[in-house]
Amino acid sequence: MTTVTGRLWRDGEPQDDEFSFDAISDCLASDNQLVWADIYDPDHDALRALAGELHLNIWAVEDAVAPMERTKATVYHTHTFFTVYAVDSVTPPADDDISSTLSKHRISGFVLPRGLITVRLPSEDGVEFDIRTVSDRFDELGGQQYGVGALVHALLDVVVDGHFDAVQTLDDAIEGLEDELFADSGPRKGLQRSTFRLRKDLVELRRVVLPMREVVGAIQHRRIDAKTAPELDPLYADLYDHVLRASEWTESVRDLVTTVFETNLSLQDARLNTVMKKLTGWAAIIAVPTAVTGFYGQNVEYPGINTAAGFVASSVVIVLLVIVLYLMFKRRDWL
Structure with missing residues (x-):
């Protein structure tokens, strides 16, 4: 109007x-x-x-x-x-x-x-x-x-x-x-x-x-x-x-x-790179016990098979490798 x-x-x-x-x-x-x-x-x-x-x-x-x-x-x-x-x-x-x-x-x-x-x-x-x-x-x-x-x-x-x-x-x-x-x-x-x-x-x-x-x-x-x-x-x-x-x-x-x-x-982009870097680091750490347990899961005779000592040895190897990788990645700011 x-x-x-x-x-x-x-x-x-x-x-x-x-x-x-x-x-x-x-x-x-x-x-x-x-x-x-x-x-x-x-x-x-x-x-x-x-x-x-x-x-x-x-x-x-x-x-x-x-x-x-x-x-x-x-x-x-x-x-x-x-x-x-x-x-x-x-x-x-x-x-x-x-x-x-x-x-x-x-x-x-x-x-x-x-x-x-x-x-x-x-x-x-x-x-x-x-x-x-x-x-x-x-x-x-x-x-x-x-x-x-x-x-x-x-x-x-x-x-x-x-x-x-x-x-x-x-x-x-x-x-x-x-x-x-x-x-x-x-x-x-x-x-x-x-x-x-x-x-x-x-x-x-x-x-x-x-x-x-x-x-x-x-x-x-x-x-x-x-x-x-x-x-x-x-x-x-x-x-x-x-x-x-x-x-x-x-x-x-x-x-x-x-x-x-x-x-x-x-x-x-920077956040995505950071996430990918951390995921890669954790994937590497997780791969260690997977590799060790996979080795001991072979269908062949090896030292320590079916014994408590073999279980302890594999567990110690897994823990030591995980700790080493974690400290190394943490020092390089990958985690």
Whole structure:
């Protein structure tokens, strides 16, 4: 079901009770007003009608509702279109080694000279993005005096902060795997599945984190070209730095999870070699009494046959050889 919320500022003062979706065109036409309209689960026909009213690029509108759209930013003559993915960390059940630890929320935006229109689609896992955090971040910045650039910055800043939290969650999970990997009792049974799940989550996260450099760079260059609100330039520079750090951190976590995966395989091979070495040692020890008793079990006459002395002699030989082999293998760490 389509839900529309929004905020309106006039001369830098909030006038949220006067916001009307039907009057967006009039609000955008006024030089002293700033409007933000958020459309959740949009109706395609209604969105196309709004695009025609605001002269939005029709292909950008299609991209806003198209499935599996990638993170990107496109600059048009009258507006800028972008698609980003906010990410939340979720905690699967303790015995669940398959479910993802990340929840993605797709947000598309049309940046106009005096307004921002965001389009959000429902999340596949049912976890919804709290759009109020963007509004709160904008108010903390005091962005009314800086126009739509501050509003876009608030949205992207919240998204990038979510990326940092997601990378931190994956990093902590990998550290937990490392502790299990080198535990004295050995790794638990589901370690391999947990590592594979983290690798899948990391691949999904990289797809939304790495292209953020393109999005922030395109919006910043558009602002610089238009020479609007130069006071925001340091904030956008800091935001771009955060995007770079998140990208680098994601790459380092990728190397870590690959190392954990390969190390686990190496440790499994080492454990298998140790087991085989011990089995071989015990097999050699067990072969001694088998050989001795087999010798005395021959159907031929030999010294000590059918006598107590022969039994004692064979038993002593078995015990001595077993002790010698055990001590020799133990000294060489074969047992």
